[in-house]
Amino acid sequence: MSQATTNVYAGIIAQFQRLTLFIERILNSTFSQKYNPFYYHGALPNFFLWVLFISGLLLFAYYNPTLEGAYPSLEYMTKQIPSGALFRALHRYAADGMMIFVLLHFFRVWFTDRYREYRILPWITGVILITVLYLAGLTGYMLIWDSESVALTYMTVNFLNSIPGIGSSLASLLIGGDIVTDYTLTRYLFLHLGIPASMLFLLWWHYLRITRPVTNAPLVLNLMLFGGLLVACGLWPVGIGEAPNLATPSASIEVDWLYMLPHGMLANGASPFLAWVVLLGIPVAMLLLPYLQKKQFRGQFAQVVNENCTGCSLCYHDCPYEAIEMMDRDDDTRFKRIAVVDPGRCANCGLCVGACAFKAIEIPRMNTERVFKEIQVALGSAQS
Amino acid sequence: MPINQLIRLSGAALISLFALIALYQMFTAESRTATEFTDYFQWALYAGLIFLAVGAALTLFDKDDDVLTDYKDETRK
Amino acid sequence: MNQRRKLKVVALVCERSVDFKDKLDNAHYMSECPDVNVIQLPCSGQIQPAMIEAALKGGADGIITTGCRIGDCHYREGNKFLRARILGERQPKLRASVDRKRLQAYWLSALEYHRFKEMAGEFVEFLSGYQPETPQKPEKKAPSKAAE
Numbered sequence: 001m002s003q004a005t006t007n008v009y010a011g012i013i014a015q016f017q018r019l020t021l022f023i024e025r026i027l028n029s030t031f032s033q034k035y036n037p038f039y040y041h042g043a044l045p046n047f048f049l050w051v052l053f054i055s056g057l058l059l060f061a062y063y064n065p066t067l068e069g070a071y072p073s074l075e076y077m078t079k080q081i082p083s084g085a086l087f088r089a090l091h092r093y094a095a096d097g098m099m100i101f102v103l104l105h106f107f108r109v110w111f112t113d114r115y116r117e118y119r120i121l122p123w124i125t126g127v128i129l130i131t132v133l134y135l136a137g138l139t140g141y142m143l144i145w146d147s148e149s150v151a152l153t154y155m156t157v158n159f160l161n162s163i164p165g166i167g168s169s170l171a172s173l174l175i176g177g178d179i180v181t182d183y184t185l186t187r188y189l190f191l192h193l194g195i196p197a198s199m200l201f202l203l204w205w206h207y208l209r210i211t212r213p214v215t216n217a218p219l220v221l222n223l224m225l226f227g228g229l230l231v232a233c234g235l236w237p238v239g240i241g242e243a244p245n246l247a248t249p250s251a252s253i254e255v256d257w258l259y260m261l262p263h264g265m266l267a268n269g270a271s272p273f274l275a276w277v278v279l280l281g282i283p284v285a286m287l288l289l290p291y292l293q294k295k296q297f298r299g300q301f302a303q304v305v306n307e308n309c310t311g312c313s314l315c316y317h318d319c320p321y322e323a324i325e326m327m328d329r330d331d332d333t334r335f336k337r338i339a340v341v342d343p344g345r346c347a348n349c350g351l352c353v354g355a356c357a358f359k360a361i362e363i364p365r366m367n368t369e370r371v372f373k374e375i376q377v378a379l380g381s382a383q384s
Numbered sequence: 385m386p387i388n389q390l391i392r393l394s395g396a397a398l399i400s401l402f403a404l405i406a407l408y409q410m411f412t413a414e415s416r417t418a419t420e421f422t423d424y425f426q427w428a429l430y431a432g433l434i435f436l437a438v439g440a441a442l443t444l445f446d447k448d449d450d451v452l453t454d455y456k457d458e459t460r461k
Numbered sequence: 462m463n464q465r466r467k468l469k470v471v472a473l474v475c476e477r478s479v480d481f482k483d484k485l486d487n488a489h490y491m492s493e494c495p496d497v498n499v500i501q502l503p504c505s506g507q508i509q510p511a512m513i514e515a516a517l518k519g520g521a522d523g524i525i526t527t528g529c530r531i532g533d534c535h536y537r538e539g540n541k542f543l544r545a546r547i548l549g550e551r552q553p554k555l556r557a558s559v560d561r562k563r564l565q566a567y568w569l570s571a572l573e574y575h576r577f578k579e580m581a582g583e584f585v586e587f588l589s590g591y592q593p594e595t596p597q598k599p600e601k602k603a604p605s606k607a608a609e
Contacts, residue, residue, distance in 0.1 A: 017571075018571070018572065021570045021571055021572050022572060024530070024533065024570065025570065025572060025573070028530065033530050033531050033532045033533075033568075034532070036530075036532055036533075038533075039530075039532035039533050112535070113535075114535065210537070212537070212538065314552055314553065318506075318538075318542060320536055320537040320538055347536055348503065349503055349504045349506065349507070349535075349536035349539065350502065350503045350504050350506060350507030350539075351504060351506040351507065351536055351538070351539050351542065353507045353509065354504075354506045354507045354508055354509055354539070354542060354543060354546070355542070355552075355553070356509070356553075357509070357510075357511070357552070357553035363503065363507070365503060366502055366503055366507065368509065368512075371473075371500065371502065371507075371512055372512065372515055374489075374500045375471055375500065375512065375515060375516045375519065375521075376519060377488075378469070378471050378488075378489065378498035378500065378521075379469050379471070379516065379519045379520050379521055
């Protein structure tokens with residue numbers, strides 16, 4: 001990456017950062033900083049995840065994953081069970097809401113430059129999480145098994161078949177054989193339950209390097225999100241399409257662009273190749289983004305001044321990225337433990353410096369001695 | 385801040401009410417040959433609007449616009 | 462403006478919060494508020510209570526600490542930690558004997574230079590008329606504050 005390109009990219013990101021701050025300033029004036037949704041961007045998708053789990057549980061209880069039974073079970077849920085249709089609607093709109101807020105999270109983290117170097121692990125697991133969420137949502141639409149779902153299945157199978165070589169085996173992996181059978185529905189159910197289950201593991205990984213992740217938004221924001229969700233359900237009720245017919249599937253599908261990006265492109269006449277380029281290009285581009293900018297503090301990290309460290313572990317508790325570990329020490333001091341910094345995790349932020357009362361930890365980019373000196377200079381020159 | 389407490393409580397009460405209704409629905413779902421109870425979308429719309437209103441009220445009364453911390457007023461300990 | 466003594470106010474500012482580009486002279490004084498000397502740090506969380514104590518001991522009239530908006534710290538929690546330290550809620554705490562009237566903190570984003578200027582101006586106004594109750598001997602107040 002040439003210097004010029006890197007600079008142009010950094011300049012663009014800086015402008016987006018100003019835009020983000022501008023939006024936040026507006027939100028601060030309405031929500032105040034206590035409830036600014038942008039300050040809980042990572043926690044908001046979790047709320048939808050809980051709604052999805054709970055509403056999904058109720059749908060799972062009634063779902064019949066067979067070729068003949070799937071549609072009647074959906075019909076039963078929608079038309080016979082009190083509030084069953086409402087739970088279906090909640091499940092669908094929570095899925096859309098989750099993707100929307102995940103994307104908000106993604107863009108804010110990107111624009112505010114909180115995605116690279118010491119944050120690379122959350123970034124990579126985040127991209128995997130978005131992909132996994134996409135697959136979970138897509139399989140959910142197939143699971144409904146009305147006429148449109150059949151069309152969606154055929155479309156996906158053709159889309160997979162368009163890959164030379166491995167395409168047909170991927171397609172049979174998806175539908176559980178060469179043709180649509182009972183196993184197709186079982187496979188869909190497995191995918192739609194298994195993929196979200198993997199999200200729990202991925203989320204743990206996502207939070208691994210963050211000492212105190214914010215996983216829940218305040219009650220007020222959750223209340224408003226749930227309110228919004230219910231209003232969406234009330235305004236646009238979710239029904240059920242025509243009974244499936246394998247020979248004549250629905251001629252068109254209602255495209256949910258959040259979960260059917262390639263399908264929407266195909267339905268609008270794009271070639272499968274282009275749809276694949278977009279589908280695979282987006283996550284690959286996301287993964288490459290952190291490497292477009294030069295490292296800020298190459299090779300720098302917080303330095304423990306061994307002779308001053310008392311092993312009090314205040315820096316260990318305050319480090320936001322789990323970069324400090326307390327180790328046993330057996331040198332000639334009377335202290336039993338010492339702080340040790342993991343260079344790969346260190347953000348050079350200086351929070352450990354603020355936590356230290358013994359001048360025992362320093363970050364190279366702004367030594368405490370330099371701060372004290374600057375204070376002295378400021379006070380000395382003011383006297384004249 | 386009693387007003388905040390009040391709004392907080394009513395928010396919690398609303399959520400509990402909803403949870404209770406949902407539970408009741410779950411347990412009575414099979415035993416009913418429901419026709420008029422199949423569709424709660426109208427109800428959802430009103431409940432959603434109430435939730436939004438409670439949330440909005442809370443943000444209105446429970447603000448933290450403190451860009452200034454004046455420590456002479458805030459020696460808490 | 463009437464002639465008053467030039468104050469020594471030190472502002473310890475997170476480099477990601479208020480943007481001081483083209484607002485400082487060569488000696489880091491604010492051109493629009495010449496009593497305030499700005500020292501920029503990577504994060505407000507780096508500010509040690511000892512730095513505040515040292516500055517006051519060195520004769521500063523007031524100290525301003527500035528971080529990003531509460532809720533938005535680039536390093537997640539630096540501004541909250543600093544606030545808690547000065548309020549005495551987090552170790553290492555600021556000494557109870559330190560005159561809290563000489564301390565203010567602003568939590569502002571990079572776009573809010575003007576609010577910083579306004580608030581710093583008011584603070585300087587306040588400090589110029591401020592007489593500590595027990596000048597030079599803040600230790601006397603220490604027991605009562607610590608007991609609270």
